[in-house]
Amino acid sequence: MAELRFAYAARGYDYAGAIERVAGDEELLHSLLDMFAADSSFLKLMSALDAHDALEGFHAAHSLKGSSGMLGMTGLFEAMKLITEPLRSGDAEKALQYRAEVEREYAVAVGMIECL
Template sequence: MELFKELFESYGADYETTMSRFAGNEKFYLRVLGMLPNDKSMENLGRTIKNGDMAGAFEAAHTLKGVAGNLGLTPLFEAVCAIVEPLRKKTARDDYMQLYRVIQGEYERAGAFLESLKDV
């Protein structure tokens, strides 16, 4: 449990708050976190931004924001928040792809976090 908590906090997440959502059950948390790679929101976000589909991009980003928030993936959550509001407001911007790349990096970090927890 202690190593799990250390890995969690070194990733940049709030262990106590997140684990309270999972009734303190680390195995259950790990099982749910393990579903992240199967979620299509990240893929959909990239595709919709490339295609200029801002409504679709908002939907994908908003879903990813909820997933990241519920899983306590704070760095990913914060990266997604930077794109959700401009998309919600339909703000014309030239940097959506750059914001997506930041999200991609945090998504990869979340994947590495998942892998590190599997070893505990």
């Protein structure tokens, strides 16, 4: 599926790393991308940030960080690293400074998936 490789390249994502992590199974990668788009972690993160709940925010952010990293979504993974650390230390206020970047990168990731 050259389409998936092209979609990754167009966004600066790590297709080679993602496909390696699924042992070359592009159908599995596509299924994992669909599961990522359906996952509620992003909504949980946004709700936690709205409520200034660092613990819930950390759990959601950590989940998104792991899945975006595994799927090779480089931009989202980097944004999730930024927001995860202040949430880990209980600083929901500091985490808010990264919200817009996380929202933007998440929209890019989900937009790619929806186009596949």
